Amino acid sequence: MILQLISFTAVMVLGVLVVLSFDPLRQVMVNGVFGLSLVVLFVVLQAPDVGLSELVVGTVAFPLVLLATIARTKETQRPK
Amino acid sequence: MAYYPFVVAAVLFIVGLYGVVSSRNYIHLAVCLTVMQSSTYLTLLAIGYVHGGTAPIYVGFPKHTRAVDPVVQALTLTDVVVSVVVLALILALTIQAHKRAGTVDPDKMTEMHG
Amino acid sequence: MLDLPPLTVAAPLAAAALLAVLGSHLPRHVVYLVATATALGTTGIEFAQLIGSWPDGIVHWFGNWSVQHHFPVGIAFTVDPINASLACVVGVLMVAALVYSWLAIPQVSHLYHVLMLVFLAGMSGFALSGDLFNLFVFFELMSVTGYGLCAFRQTSSSVLQGSLNFAIVNTVGAFFILLGIALIYGRTGALNLAEIARSLSGHRPDGLVVVAFVFIMVGFLTKAGAVPFHFWLSDAYAVAAAPVGALYAGIMSDLGYHAIATVYSDAFAPTFAGTATAAFRDVLITVGVLTVVVGAVMCFLEADIKRQLAFLVISHGGIFLCGIGLLTGQALAGSTLYVAADAMMKGALFLAAGYVVVVLGASDELLLRGRGRGRSHLPIAAVFTVAALGLAALPGFGTWLSASLIESSASSVGFGWLPPVLAAGTALTAATILRTAGRVFLGWGPAHDPLLTSSQADEPTEGEPSEEERHRLTLWALVPTTALLVIGFGLSFAPELANYAISAGRTFLDTGSYVDEILRGAHPVAPARLPGYAPDAGAWAYGAATTGGAIVLGLVGLYWQSLPARIHRRLIAMIEGPIVFVKALHSGRVGDMVTWLAAGAVALCAAGALAFR
């Protein structure tokens, strides 16, 4: 019960932090932690399948795609 | 505790929506969409949870163990896939938009209407 | 014999996967051949399925998981004549779009064909599914392929902005659907629509049921482009390439409305029975009328042809929603036929607009003034004008027949004021197209108009077509367009069509027999005989009003500046304020769009709370 309470609260707090992180690089990091908190919550809620999905997606797919995009859009752009 | 998980889900939904509405960067906006989406995971899994239930996997358990709802977990799996897909598409569009318009700010890309 | 419903999805998906494997090694024409043949075959299956679905419908349980232990454990496609005919429209438009692409953009990458085929499967599945979560899956499949296809020619930032807005707003809409599904699953423990209906019936709707239904509706209304969920649509459809736009405009939006009808009548109607039904009718018709009016006004004030068409789609979608909202079998039949006939007109116009953009080099009506004169442009001028008349519900033809069904049904449920409003919207939108035709192909009217939103940019919204494309485009490209027009106009000559449709519409709204059919395998009672519908004087008056109104308003749009100064100054003073306001709302910013979406959701929830509490 306590475990559930803690993991729900962690997810809520981290989710709010993700939205309020305006710097993209910082947001990727916070989002990674948010993803991990979701994994913990899913395991606590007896959903290991979903937890595994979120784990592989949150630790590899999201950060990779996001970091590549951030790098690509960072350079000061010449107008077309 | 009886409704706390649902409150958490509602908070994530509204906060994510706020992020989408107020965002100044398409990348930030796309991540806010995934926060909104995690609200739907939470709702689904919280609905299907049973106090004291085990995971719906029957290896080494007697068959009569009470288990949590497996259907919502299957739905959430689909949901997770959708989140990756939507993120990738929006980011791909963002990269192209940056190449053409030189900005990733949704409010600055309004040349269509002046 | 094989069951047909799964094939409408499986055939295009299999072909898409095959093209993904082989496509990059094959010559373009072979890729086009495979894609078009698949679309044609799928359309054939869809027509066979439509015939087979009369009058009992077809139920297909995937994996043979039907009702077990008194509960539907699998996913079902529930095909009835109404959704089967929408699937046919999807197929026909896809064939036309692919043939047009073949003639107009033969060098496109094979990814385009793969996406188009998946798009076909997504739309078919979305029309046919009888399972709430499966509907969502097909909604996403349709949306995801749509986002990819939208950014077809990314030569300008407006294309990317339109696509991004499309993707973001629709994704938010999808979350609303998903939350609604989760809520309703939490209540009923079911995803099959009939089982939800059985589980909810007999209980008064409480907060959960109301909010869940509204959230599901919000997502579908967003896809359909109802006011105030429509802001993304005009940006996205205007920048889509012509064949893709023809599909979006022709049928994708309308499928959103159809999904509302399905979810309502298959799952929620029993719990909303009684006074709540009237409230639901009021809500749908209010949204519908708002959509008709805003769409028509914005359409009339637009100078860009593609954006005119986008707003026309919004406005005509409102008519469809009103037809559904009347909640009578006849109005639903009218709506469905209207979608079918109107889809052909809208699809034809999008293809024709694409042709105009390539051949005349711009999409702005004012800029193009008189550029379309001359004998060589006669065919496209004719196609354009005929399509405009079709949209105006020219008496005697397809769109008119379907509109007349809605018109004559409206007064029977106490909405006698509705037909004039719908007629005004129809006339105004058709007038816009006629005005454009007059200005572009005849050089009528002045080259400046302070009322119209005009970018005055020489670059068309969908991006500059290449010189090669311009060179390659021949009159053959008008063949699919013309074929669509012939089908749309000819619908009214199919024998007994209106009567079959009315009968199917009544069955569609009969939730009890639907639940019995799905859950108990009972065959619905076949209608003893067809109703004998014949358009009455009111219908002819409706058609005369819309067609005549369209011509008059079109001329007014062209020549209003030539009116005596006193009159036209007063006219301007009267309408300027509202026009500036409505135009300002369409800011093109995604933050605004999502805010309006959420505001619409709250408004609908509030309406629901008032109605059911």
Place this chain on the structure above:
Amino acid sequence: MSRRQRLTLFSVVALGLSGFVLWAMTDLRSFGDYAGTYGVLLNKVGVSERHASNVVGAIVFDFRGFDTLGEEFILFSSVMGVAFILRSSLKIKDQRPLDAVSNDATRTVGGLMVPIVLIMGLWLAAYGYVTPGGGFQGGVAIASAAVLVWTATSYRAFARLTPAPTLDAIEGAGAAAYVVVGLVGLGLDGAFLANFLPLGTAGTLASAGSIGLLNWASAFEVAAANILLYREFFQEYVQTFPGVREER
């Protein structure tokens, strides 16, 4: 609307929306008290009728296998869509500074991780209907192994190891295989995706009938789709290095 007007309107809307969401959610049964018919029924019959000890796997690939077909194609078409949008037809020149890291320690660790992650992915995919995991999770894990190749060696090694045409073929074949299994079921048993293989003993690999086939089809599809997705984004990333010019 100006930004301030938008946020003002949104704050009002958000207040209303949270009210309605909470109104709806408090009509649910309280947390942990769920007894929905569908889930309870499938928990009861899932193992006995499908011989799959992971009921979630049985739902994903059988009871609601048709949803998963849609899901596979959502992934499939998004990869096609991303490629269509990014059009990474450009040739990355043979440039030296394309490697993510040049630290030897990282390379060694990364190199060691590749087989571990790969085996983990295969294991997740193989036992999907017995224990937690399945085609999707396994597929993404296998794709992660390919990413590790990049961190451990070079972009060129990664690109050479994962040639796009082969991946296209695997992705398409995986997606097609799912449809074909469905069609075989339609032909033999009269229903799309109907099981046509013996069910076997629950809890072993040779169990659960055609779930195994669908599981592997989706594992291949997901792995190839993810690698293709990463490739598209990597190619964008690689272009940010100095010395690499855009062709268009």
